[in-house]
Amino acid sequence: xxxxxxxxxxxxxxxxxxxxxxxxxxxxxxxxxxxxxxxxxxxxxxxxxxxxxxxxxxxxxxxxxxxxxxxxxxxxxxxxxxxxxxxxxxxxxxxxxxxxxxxxxxxxxxxxxxxxxxxxxxxxxxxxxxxxxxxxxxxxxxxxxxxxxxxxxxxxxxxxxxxxxxxxxxxxxxxxxxxxxxxxxxxxxxxxxxxxxxxxxxxxxxxxxxxxxxxxxxxxxxxxxxxxxxxxxxxxxxxxxxxxxxxxxxxxxxxxxxxxxxxxxxxxxxxxxxxxxxxxxxxxxxxxxxxxxxxxxxxxxxxxxxxxxxxxx
Ligand code: ATP
Numbered sequence: 001x002x003x004x005x006x007x008x009x010x011x012x013x014x015x016x017x018x019x020x021x022x023x024x025x026x027x028x029x030x031x032x033x034x035x036x037x038x039x040x041x042x043x044x045x046x047x048x049x050x051x052x053x054x055x056x057x058x059x060x061x062x063x064x065x066x067x068x069x070x071x072x073x074x075x076x077x078x079x080x081x082x083x084x085x086x087x088x089x090x091x092x093x094x095x096x097x098x099x100x101x102x103x104x105x106x107x108x109x110x111x112x113x114x115x116x117x118x119x120x121x122x123x124x125x126x127x128x129x130x131x132x133x134x135x136x137x138x139x140x141x142x143x144x145x146x147x148x149x150x151x152x153x154x155x156x157x158x159x160x161x162x163x164x165x166x167x168x169x170x171x172x173x174x175x176x177x178x179x180x181x182x183x184x185x186x187x188x189x190x191x192x193x194x195x196x197x198x199x200x201x202x203x204x205x206x207x208x209x210x211x212x213x214x215x216x217x218x219x220x221x222x223x224x225x226x227x228x229x230x231x232x233x234x235x236x237x238x239x240x241x242x243x244x245x246x247x248x249x250x251x252x253x254x255x256x257x258x259x260x261x262x263x264x265x266x267x268x269x270x271x272x273x274x275x276x277x278x279x280x281x282x283x284x285x286x287x288x289x290x291x292x293x294x295x296x297x298x299x300x301x302x303x304x305x306x307x308x309x310x311x312x313x
Pocket of ligand 1: 051054063117119121137138208209210251255
């Protein structure tokens with residue numbers, strides 16, 4: 001017997017625009033993947049940031065923005081462009097700005113890559129009926145009015161979820177905080193506090209970036225690096241760093257649980273497991289070459305296949 005015919009796709013309206021969305025927890029390698037794809041395989045790509053802290057100007061190291069050098073001339077949008085002293089950049093603002101950018105990218109035959117860890121921004125952009133007054137992710141517990149996640153989308157989306165198992169990701173994130181401090185995060189925060197910037201930025205926006213609340217008490221007492229002879233400054237500094245590490249790991253865990261909610265609601269996410277590549281990074285005898293090989297095999301190559309298939313559909 002012949003299988004029943006698939007119901008035909010409704011022909012009303014235009015074809016939905018195709019976009020690629022690279023999701024994942026903080027630190028999982030979304031930026032690296034987007035640059036690999038844009039420089040080696042899909043050279044017409046333009047990246048649209050979907051990290052709600054990285055949209056703001058300033059604190060580039062603290063919010064871990066990709067550097068100019070790491071961008072390899074790939075166009076980046078909504079990265080470091082919003083004034084942090086003004087109103088909070090809301091998901092509804094993102095929906096408007098990012099959809100205008102997608103139209104522009106598509107009009108020049110580009111491929112929009114949405115890249116970032118803030119699922120509320122991704123949700124606001126791709127859902128058909130977005131309600132700006134309803135935060136579907138951050139709900140009270142217990143929730144008196146449980147809300148469901150919508151799976152009706154206004155774009156034709158290829159969702160790539162770069163996932164790293166949390167025990168391995170946490171080890172990497174702990175190491176990454178130390179690297180961020182080595183590359184100038186603390187000096188950036190010293191300037192931020194001592195020029196009075198911290199009083200000017202919106203406390204519900206950039207003022208919440210991990211690193212600011214954690215160092216606030218320290219900067220109320222001290223003006224720079226802890227001095228060797230001052231044990232209490234050293235103790236407070238270490239405490240702030242411990243807290244940053246802890247909050248970064250918590251952020252990653254929360255982001256993964258939001259992604260799982262989207263998947264459970266029927267979003268077709270293609271999960272790629274980058275755990276082995278990260279395991280290589282956190283081992284003491286780490287060699288960049290080993291990581292790069294595993295990364296290509298487990299993450300880049302499958303992504304290229306998935307995206308090619310999606311573009312051919
Ligand atoms: P959303 O819930 O809107 O999808 P999210 O998962 O990126 O966003 P939240 O759960 O709102 O983030 O954030 C938890 C904490 O992490 C907040 O204090 C937030 O400001 C901070 N945070 C998020 N992204 C960054 C970043 N790139 N740099 C520093 N702090 C960040």
